[in-house]
Amino acid sequence: MTDFERKVYRIIFNMTRFGKNPSMEQLKRKTGKDEQTIRAAVKNLMRQRKLMWDKKKRIWIII
Incomplete structure (x- = not known):
């Protein structure tokens, strides 16, 4: 996992702990990337089985 992937993972992890899903705009603002x-x-994290997207509940699942 690269430093940037770790940063995105931590942002998603911390926001989902409080019942919020980060939007793309929030991720852009917090990371400063496009x-x-x-x-x-995010695709790399999903390939590595660190994140999953639940389509029915529309939430991130941290593994």
């Missing part, structure tokens, strides 16, 4: 970079990091 949408493509954030999407690539």
Whole structure:
């Protein structure tokens, strides 16, 4: 896991702990990166089985 992936993971983890899902705009503001970079990091985290998206509940699941 790269430093940026770890940063995105921690942001998602901390926000979901309090029942909030971070939007793309929030992730852009907190990381200072563009949408493509954030999407690539999230896809890598999903491939590594660190994150899952529950389509029915529309929430992130931290594994």
